[in-house]
Amino acid sequence: MAKHSQSADDTATLALPIPAQHPELFRHKATNDILRLLVDNPYETFTIRELSRLTDHSTYSTKSAVDVLEANGLVSAPAEGNRRPVGINRDRLSKPDDSVLQIPQPEFHHPVRAAIEKLRSELDDVRGILVFGSVARGQADRQSDIDLWVLVAGSQAERHRGNEIAKELSQRPFDGDRYTFQVLVETLDSARGYADQLSEIFTDAITLYETEALEALKREVLTSG
Numbered sequence: 001m002a003k004h005s006q007s008a009d010d011t012a013t014l015a016l017p018i019p020a021q022h023p024e025l026f027r028h029k030a031t032n033d034i035l036r037l038l039v040d041n042p043y044e045t046f047t048i049r050e051l052s053r054l055t056d057h058s059t060y061s062t063k064s065a066v067d068v069l070e071a072n073g074l075v076s077a078p079a080e081g082n083r084r085p086v087g088i089n090r091d092r093l094s095k096p097d098d099s100v101l102q103i104p105q106p107e108f109h110h111p112v113r114a115a116i117e118k119l120r121s122e123l124d125d126v127r128g129i130l131v132f133g134s135v136a137r138g139q140a141d142r143q144s145d146i147d148l149w150v151l152v153a154g155s156q157a158e159r160h161r162g163n164e165i166a167k168e169l170s171q172r173p174f175d176g177d178r179y180t181f182q183v184l185v186e187t188l189d190s191a192r193g194y195a196d197q198l199s200e201i202f203t204d205a206i207t208l209y210e211t212e213a214l215e216a217l218k219r220e221v222l223t224s225g
Helices: 030-040 048-055 059-071 106-122 158-170 188-204 212-222
Strands: 126-132 145-152 180-187 206-210
Touching (some): 106 180, 106 206, 126 188, 206 212
Antiparallel strands (some): 126 206
């Protein structure tokens, strides 16, 4: 596999004042999972309970991580009665214009970008594309699938075409290497039928292409339950 380099300017970053206001910034296991979710949904807020459910960490661990993140100015978490909505501090957030660059491992940029182009050109009325799983987490190896989730406004017949596109992409070499693609295509109606599974996907994902339809669906799924 060809080696690729990636500068810090290519990825989503949060500006951290030095010295850090709280020295135990990354002590809590929930911290990275919370930041990944908030960075991918920068205009949304979540309660401590919602963050705990979505990241699969205890309420105590989640609250402790949020306390430290807030102390360092990376999140906003003002008390509103008995609620405490948590959101990323957008003044500190910098995201690349090319969403593919948010994928931590650069060797996956070319195949994912090709997949986005093919899906948007060959599926009817695409409303959103996400990458999830090990590629989104930066934990993939050469045996890992590239897992893509696609929202369409058309019929469920697009699922079959999505499977065909995945097979075609899997047979195509990228810089001399082939990758296995898995493409899940859902309509707005079918997606609402399995909100629990979608919650896991959305929490784990990097949004590659987003419309108001996907934004609304993510808000509905992530803040329910």
